[in-house]
Amino acid sequence: MQTRREFLKNTTVVAASGLTSADLTASGAAPAKRIGIQTYSIRRQLKQDMAGSLKALKDIGFSHVELYGYEQQAGKGSVLGYSPKDYRKILRDTGLEPTSSHLEPPLPSFYKFGDGGGTGKGERSIQIAAYTKENTGSILEFWKRALADHQELGVPVVVQPAMPQVNSLDDAKRVCEVFNQTGELARKAGMRWGYHNHSAEFKRIGVKRGEDWSPEMEITKDSYPSEIFYDFLLKNTDPGLVFFEMDVYWAVMGQCDPVAYFNRYPGRFPLLHIKDRDILGSTGFMNFENIFRAGYAKGGLERYYAELEYANPAGSSPLSQMESVRKSYEYLANAAFVK
Numbered sequence: 001m002q003t004r005r006e007f008l009k010n011t012t013v014v015a016a017s018g019l020t021s022a023d024l025t026a027s028g029a030a031p032a033k034r035i036g037i038q039t040y041s042i043r044r045q046l047k048q049d050m051a052g053s054l055k056a057l058k059d060i061g062f063s064h065v066e067l068y069g070y071e072q073q074a075g076k077g078s079v080l081g082y083s084p085k086d087y088r089k090i091l092r093d094t095g096l097e098p099t100s101s102h103l104e105p106p107l108p109s110f111y112k113f114g115d116g117g118g119t120g121k122g123e124r125s126i127q128i129a130a131y132t133k134e135n136t137g138s139i140l141e142f143w144k145r146a147l148a149d150h151q152e153l154g155v156p157v158v159v160q161p162a163m164p165q166v167n168s169l170d171d172a173k174r175v176c177e178v179f180n181q182t183g184e185l186a187r188k189a190g191m192r193w194g195y196h197n198h199s200a201e202f203k204r205i206g207v208k209r210g211e212d213w214s215p216e217m218e219i220t221k222d223s224y225p226s227e228i229f230y231d232f233l234l235k236n237t238d239p240g241l242v243f244f245e246m247d248v249y250w251a252v253m254g255q256c257d258p259v260a261y262f263n264r265y266p267g268r269f270p271l272l273h274i275k276d277r278d279i280l281g282s283t284g285f286m287n288f289e290n291i292f293r294a295g296y297a298k299g300g301l302e303r304y305y306a307e308l309e310y311a312n313p314a315g316s317s318p319l320s321q322m323e324s325v326r327k328s329y330e331y332l333a334n335a336a337f338v339k
């Protein structure tokens, strides 16, 4: 089991203690809440004004961010069009600490389970092509470059947010092998590697008698017992190499209870994505109090990111995206159960 202390100890690059001067109140006594946000939440603003909209997050009160938008072209990495060096400077100038980053190997992608919580806007319910013997080498090369780029960015933790397609138990086993190998690359670089879910991970995988299982096949009494893919990942990855950043909203959308996972796999969830159907805490859809309490008590929760995936698509809300983010910050800042 990986404890909170171990997670931080293994994270050697930036602010390994998790504390900065911003954690201390004016009296220098009690630590203040550190509330983070996934920058995807303001993706439209970032495209219009990168430095200005990051500064707006700092002004709202966020202390740290999880990046999105890393990609490689012709062997060179960038974040939303900026070189690692330039993006690091932008972040440093805003005072936001970049604590992690979302990225995935550049395989063909599919919006296979884009249910979007019934909103029709499941734009990040993305899957990438299955991992195979043939593409494993290029996947690991991608991660080596990506880890080096994130060291240059000053980001100590990288997270994959897209599920490789799984059509058989062999596919599932290969995913776990590659995840372990990727985690090992990160460990050697003094960094940490984790996986972020959507809802497709909570579908069952299994083997039907005499043949490989595929999603189109019905599970019948003749099938071998099947397993939820997320559980398969948790059981078949090395806790010292692969951590889980649970997106609690997508777990619920997958009809699974985050609290049950914290109890079943203690210490595996140092990071969480805190998301609702709209502004955090505004819908009654998510029981964030139970999630935070069990996350701290059992899950190993160390750090969380607010995420707004659906708030204010054009025309649907009178609030600007940034106002939705501000109200979500206020919800977390005022919630007694959030540390």
Ligand code: MG
Pocket: 196, 247, 273, 275, 307
């Ligand atoms: Mg998420």
